[in-house]
Amino acid sequence: MSTSVTVRLFAALRERVGEDRVSVFLEGDASVRDLVEAVVRKHPEVAPFERYIRVAVNSRYVSGDSRVAAGDEVAFISPVSGG
C-alpha cells in the first residue's frame, strides 16, 4: 500500500524549494523520519535544512518515530523566529 503525503513549507524553506507544498509517496506504515528522507530525495535543496527541521502533524510537533497517515496535515517547521 502506498500513500501520498503532502507537506506544507513556509518562509526560507518555501522559498528554497519554490513551492509552498510538496508531495511524496510513502510505502506502508511510514514514520516521520521516512517522510523527511523521501522529501530530501525528491527535493535535494531541502538537505541543508534537514537537521534543523521539526515536523508537525495536525498542528502539533511530533517525534521522528511518529507515523503519518493519509489525511494528516503535515508541515516542515524550520527554525522559527517570531516575537
Added chain:
Amino acid sequence: MSTSVTVRLFAALRERVGEDRVSVFLEGDASVRDLVEAVVRKHPEVAPFERYIRVAVNSRYVSGDSRVAAGDEVAFISPVSGG
C-alpha cells in the same frame, strides 16, 4: 553643645504618634542610634516600631552609626508597602 533634631513621620507611625514630625534634643556628636533612642524615650508609643524603623537623612537611608547634623532632614521610615 545640644542640637534640636526634627524627625518626619509618615503613615502608621504618624498616626500612632498623632504628629507628622517630632523634635528631640541631642547632646554633642549624636548618632542615628542615639536619635532613635531619644525619640522612643520622649514618645514611648514609637517603641513597637523601633526594631522595624529605617532612618533616612536627606532622602537617603543611613546606618545606625551615621551622624546627625543640625539642618539635616531626618525621617523615620516604617516598613514600606508601595507598589
Added chain:
Amino acid sequence: MTARRSVSLESDPLSPGQVMAHVQDDSAGAIDVFVGTTRRYTEGRETVELTYEAYETMAVAEMDRLADEACARWPLTGVAIHHRVGTVPVGEISVVIAVSSPHRAAALDACRFLIEGLKADVPIWKRERYADGSIEWVRPLG
C-alpha cells in the same frame, strides 16, 4: 480559577492597551505586559522593516498550548498573546503578551515563560529588509 484568554494573529497594528484589557480582572493585583518591537539597528546594520509569515492554524494552536501550560504552572487570572503577521515597519509592535495574576512573581514568571516559549516553538518566521536593500530570513538554519 479559569483565566481570561485571548490568543490571535493580527494583520493590523497591535495596541498594548487593548491586549492588556483582555487580562484585566478585579482579582488581579499584577499585570505584566511584554511588547516586542522592530529594532532599527542590529549589530550595526539598519533595518527598514520586518515581515512575519505564520503557519497560522498551528501558530494559534501553539500559542494556546503555551497559555494552557502557563495557566497550569501559575495562578493566573488572564493570558493574552497577540502576534502580528505581514510587514511591520521599524518602531511598530510585532508581539504583545499580557499576563495577570493576584501575585506579581507569577505574572512576571509566566510572561517570561510565554515569550521564551513563543520564540522557541510558535511557527512564525521573520524576514528582515535592511537599509542596504538586502532581504534575509532570520537564521533559517537555527
Added chain:
Amino acid sequence: MTARRSVSLESDPLSPGQVMAHVQDDSAGAIDVFVGTTRRYTEGRETVELTYEAYETMAVAEMDRLADEACARWPLTGVAIHHRVGTVPVGEISVVIAVSSPHRAAALDACRFLIEGLKADVPIWKRERYADGSIEWVRPLG
C-alpha cells in the same frame, strides 16, 4: 548608552500607554511593562479602595536611584517608574514600571528588579479600606 528616564508620583489615574511611551526608542526591541492594580480580594477579605501616602521627595529620589542601578546593570534604552498617591479604587492602577532594551532578557530582568526594589525601599505606604468598614495600614510592623 543614555537611557530615557521618567520617574514620578501622580495623583491622577495612571495610563500604561503613556508610561510606555516614555521608554519607546528605535533601538529597543523589547519593552516590559509591569502594572500594579488594586485587587478586590485578599485572603477572602474584600477591599474597596487603597490610599497611598508617600514621603514624596525621598520616594522620587529612591525611584531615581533604582533607575540608575538598573541602567548600570543592564543595557537599557529607557526606564519609567510612575506611582500613584492618594486614593485608588479597586481595579485602578497604583504603579506602572516600563523598561525598554535591545534585548528581551534585560527588559524582563530590569523590570523585576525595579518592582522588587520599589516594594522594598521606596517610602510609600498603603492603607487598605475593606468592605466591612475597617481601615488598616498594610503590615506597619514588617
